[in-house]
C-alpha cells in the first residue's frame with residue numbers, strides 16, 4: 432500500500448504537495464454540529480500549510496469544517512496519542528472539546544486503539560477521554576485556569592467578573608482558559624445576542640493577546656444554560672465543547688450555577704460537571720462520523 436507523504440509545516444520551509452500522487456485520506460465528523468475533518472497522521476505522514484488547511488475547511492471550495500484535527504503518535508510515555516487542532520482560518524490552536532470526543536471515536540473506529548480510556552496530549556495539555564457504554568464520550572478537560580496571565584488576558588488581578596470596553600461600550604465578562612482562551616458574557620436571551628457583531632470585536636480585543644473564543648450564555652436555571660459561541664478562527668459554530676466548559680466555570684465562580692449543568696447549544700446538549708477550584712472539568716456528549724473521503728486535487 433502506498434503511503435502518502437505530507438510534509439510537516441512546523442516551520443515555513445516545507446510546502447506539502449496536494450496532488451494525485453499524495454492523496455489525503457480523511458474522515459468527516461461532528462460533535463453537535465461543530466464539524467471536523469479528521470486526518471490520521473499515525474499511518475500517513477501528514478503536514479499541511481495554513482493555506483491548505485484553509486482550502487480544506489472552505490465550505491464552497493473544499494470539504495468544509497470548523498476545525499481540522501490531526502491525529503499523531505504520542506511523544507510522551509503513558510500517553511496514547513497526540514492530537515493537533517487547526518481552526519478553519521489555518522491557525523493551530525491548543526484545545527478542542529467537541530473534537531476530543533470525535534478523536535476518541537476516530538482512533539477506535541480506525542483500529543488505532545481498542546482502549547475505552549484514552550490519554551491524549553494536546554498543545555493545551557493532557558486530557559483523558561472515556562468512551563462510555565452508550566458510545567457517548569466523557570472528556571476530562573483538566574483543571575481550568577483563571578489567572579489572567581494563563582488565559583492570557585490583560586488584567587491586574589483575577590476576578591469573577593471583569594469590565595471590558597469595546598467600541599465605547601462596557602461589558603461584564605468572565606475569562607477562563609480551558610487550555611484555550613475564552614471570554615463569557617451573560618445575556619438575557621441567547622437567541623437575540625449580538626453574536627455576529629460583538630463576537631468578532633471581542634475575538635480580536637487587545638486585552639486578549641492570543642485572541643479569544645467568545646461565549647454568550649443565558650442562564651435558564653442553576654443546572655441549565657443556553658450558549659452560543661463565536662469561535663476564534665472559525666466564527667460562530669453550532670457548538671463549542673471548551674466554550675461549554677468555560678461558560679460553566681465562569682458561571683460557577685460567579686455563584687450562578689450548580690456543579691452539574693446541561694449546556695444547550697444550537698447543535699444539541701452537553702453535560703458539564705465541575706466541582707470547583709483545583710478540580711478538572713468533565714464534559715460528556717456525542718461524537719458522530721459523517722463520511723470518509725480522499726483529497727487528491
Ligand SMILES: N[C@@H](CCC[C@H](N)C(=O)O)C(=O)O
Nearest residue numbers: 527528529611663671672673
Ligand atoms: N470547537 C472547539 C474549539 C476549537 C478551537 C477554538 N476555536 C480556539 O481557537 O481555541 C471546541 O469544541 O472546544
